[in-house]
Amino acid sequence: MADATEEDLAALASACDQATFGVDQKDVLDESYRKAGKMDLTKFASRLDIVASGLIDTISPDILQGQGEDGEKTLRAELYKLNVYGPGSFFKGHKDTPRGETMIGSLVVVFPTTHTGGALTLEHGGTTWTFDSVAELAATQGPGFAYVAFYSDVTHAVEHVVSGYRVTLTYNLFLVDNTARTPSKRIIPAPEKTLEDSLRALLGDPLFLPKGGFLAYGLTHQYPILPPPEVKYKFVGGRRQREVPPNRLGPILHMLKGGDARVRTVSERVGLTTHVKILYDTGEIDDEAGRDVLADDVLNTAQINEEYDTDLTQEIARMGMVLDRREGRTQELKEKHKKKWVTKITDTNRVRSEYLAYGNEASIGYIYGNAALFVEVPAAGEGIRA
Numbered sequence: 439m440a441d442a443t444e445e446d447l448a449a450l451a452s453a454c455d456q457a458t459f460g461v462d463q464k465d466v467l468d469e470s471y472r473k474a475g476k477m478d479l480t481k482f483a484s485r486l487d488i489v490a491s492g493l494i495d496t497i498s499p500d501i502l503q504g505q506g507e508d509g510e511k512t513l514r515a516e517l518y519k520l521n522v523y524g525p526g527s528f529f530k531g532h533k534d535t536p537r538g539e540t541m542i543g544s545l546v547v548v549f550p551t552t553h554t555g556g557a558l559t560l561e562h563g564g565t566t567w568t569f570d571s572v573a574e575l576a577a578t579q580g581p582g583f584a585y586v587a588f589y590s591d592v593t594h595a596v597e598h599v600v601s602g603y604r605v606t607l608t609y610n611l612f613l614v615d616n617t618a619r620t621p622s623k624r625i626i627p628a629p630e631k632t633l634e635d636s637l638r639a640l641l642g643d644p645l646f647l648p649k650g651g652f653l654a655y656g657l658t659h660q661y662p663i664l665p666p667p668e669v670k671y672k673f674v675g676g677r678r679q680r681e682v683p684p685n686r687l688g689p690i691l692h693m694l695k696g697g698d699a700r701v702r703t704v705s706e707r708v709g710l711t712t713h714v715k716i717l718y719d720t721g722e723i724d725d726e727a728g729r730d731v732l733a734d735d736v737l738n739t740a741q742i743n744e745e746y747d748t749d750l751t752q753e754i755a756r757m758g759m760v761l762d763r764r765e766g767r768t769q770e771l772k773e774k775h776k777k778k779w780v781t782k783i784t785d786t787n788r789v790r791s792e793y794l795a796y797g798n799e800a801s802i803g804y805i806y807g808n809a810a811l812f813v814e815v816p817a818a819g820e821g822i823r824a
Contacts, residue, residue, distance in 0.1 A: 447551060447603035451475050451522045460535030472529045474596070475522040482520050484607060486547065486583075489515075493545075497587040501543055501611060503627070504699025511692075512616040515545060515609040523556055523604040529596040531561070537610050539662050541590055542695060545609040548584040550575050553602025558586060560594045563658055571604070587611065589695050591660035591786075613693060633704045641708065641815070650817035652732075652761070652777040653705075654717075654810055656784040659695040661714075663687070663787055663809055666738035685734040687714045687809065694811070701811060711814040716789060718758065718807040720751040730777070732812070733758035739793040739805065750793065754805065783808050 442450075454475025458465040488494055498513050505511040518537070523529075534544050546558070548571035558569040574584040588594065596604075626634075640646045664686055671678050691714045694702050702712045718731045729751055737757050761777050787809035795803030 442551060444552075444602070447522070447605065448524075450605070451524045451603060453477065453481075454520075454522050457521060457529075459529070459532060472532075474527045474529060475524070477520040477522075479517060479519075484517065484520075486607065488545070488547070488609065493547075493585060497545065497585075501587055501589070502613075503696060504630075504694065504701075504703045505613070510616050511613055513542075514612045514614045516612065518608045518610050521606045521608065523553075523596060523599045523606075525599055525601055525603075527556075527596075527604070528598045531559075531593050531595040533593055533660075534590050534610075536590055536662055538612065539689070540612045540614065540693065541610055542613040542693065543587055543589045543592075543611040545585065545587045545611055547607045547609070548575070548586075549605040549607075550578070550581065550583055551603050551605050553599055553604045555598050555600035556604035557597045558594055559597065560586075560588055560592050562589070562592045589659060591695075627700075630700050630704050633701070634708060637704065637708050637710070644818040646818075647778065647815050648818045650815055650820070653813040653815060654777050654779045654783070655698070655701050655813070656779070656781045656808075656810055657694075657698050657714075657787050658781075658784065659698055660786050661690045661693060661809070663690070663716075663736065663789055666736045666740070666791060669738045669740070687716070687734060690714045690809075698811060701813070705813045713812045713814065714809060715812050716807040716809050717761075717783065718754060718791075718805055720754050720805065722805055723750055723754075723803070729755050730761040731755050731758040732761055733807065736789045736807070737791045737805075739791045777812070783810055 454477050456467055456469070457472055457474040457476040458467045459472050460466070494513055494515055501513060502511060516537075554572060556571065558571070560567045560569065569584075569586045571584040571586075575582070578584075667686065673679070691702065691712060694714075705712050713734075716733045716736060718733060718737065720729045720731060731754055737754065739754060739757075785808060789807050789809065791805050791807070793803050793805065795801050
């Protein structure tokens with residue numbers, strides 16, 4: 439590819455289809471948002487071996503940070519597309535469409551073709567980075583390529599290509615169980631050691647959550663949370679009862695990324711149990727008797743009617759665990775299951791449940807929840823706090 443002429447690259451570009459992008463699980467063609475060429479796997483072959491070249495081993499420590507103690511997780515890379523960005527091509531800010539529940543990120547390999555422009559800008563959590571493949575390639579001694587790997591929920595954009603052709607291969611990265619390699623003890627990074635020391639000190643303090651409770655962490659990355667499950671009923675003792683669906687948030691616990699994964703790993707290392715749960719604030723419905731309700735899944739409240747004889751907040755509370763209860767406009771807290779936020783809750787994994795509301799006429803009302811990481815702390819004198 440380094441020896442390709444301008445004519446060769448122009449021919450490659452002309453052989454490509456117009457590149458689309460994903461919106462609501464559909465492929466959309468809009469050259470005001472993305473102008474580029476694409477080639478599907480069935481139309482090209484690549485001799486680049488990212489495993490034999492050591493590229494996967496190079497990016498794994500960063501992508502897999504926090505993923506357990508003994509290398510039980512690894513990356514599987516799946517070649518996805520070849521893209522060609524010619525003069526005037528670009529791709530506005532976007533997030534990659536997940537290609538499966540275990541997809542954790544993307545790897546982009548940029549070939550050493552002569553071009554200007556086309557830098558990749560990345561943004562997450564208010565921080566922005568720029569990956570200038572032209573500069574990276576210019577600094578390469580001898581033949582080589584430029585590459586960048588990032589999590590799936592990182593917003594990224596390809597800036598306008600000014601001249602030449604930017605040719606890339608994109609790989610989807612999946613988080614899988616490590617069955618092919620011999621596990622090796624990893625070195626604990628300094629941030630994890632600091633968190634571990636702090637947790638152990640708190641657990642040794644009998645005044646810290648003496649009756650037990652939760653440490654709550656707002657998730658910094660986005661995860662695939664399914665819509666509410668179907669409501670099913672069963673008969674017990676001749677009475678119909680709502681079935682409790684399986685916890686569909688459980689698998690997300692082992693899909694956590696970056697700092698989220700590190701918190702889970704450290705917490706489990708000191709003996710604490712971790713959960714990904716959704717926190718609902720029913721004060722959005724009734725500010726006089728609002729409750730913080732912790733749920734194992736997105737609540738299906740569609741069959742709850744907000745009628746005069748129905749306490750909607752109580753019905754929602756029955757579907758989860760009440761953490762804090764507020765009674766009256768004084769918002770006084772009555773401790774039941776105490777929680778302490780370590781990092782602020784975020785709207786990164788915000789969900790919505792609907793219910794039938796009544797006012798002057800029937801309408802659809804909504805209650806919102808946010809997924810977060812909850813670390814269960816036993817009462818003083820119990821378990822690991824003994």
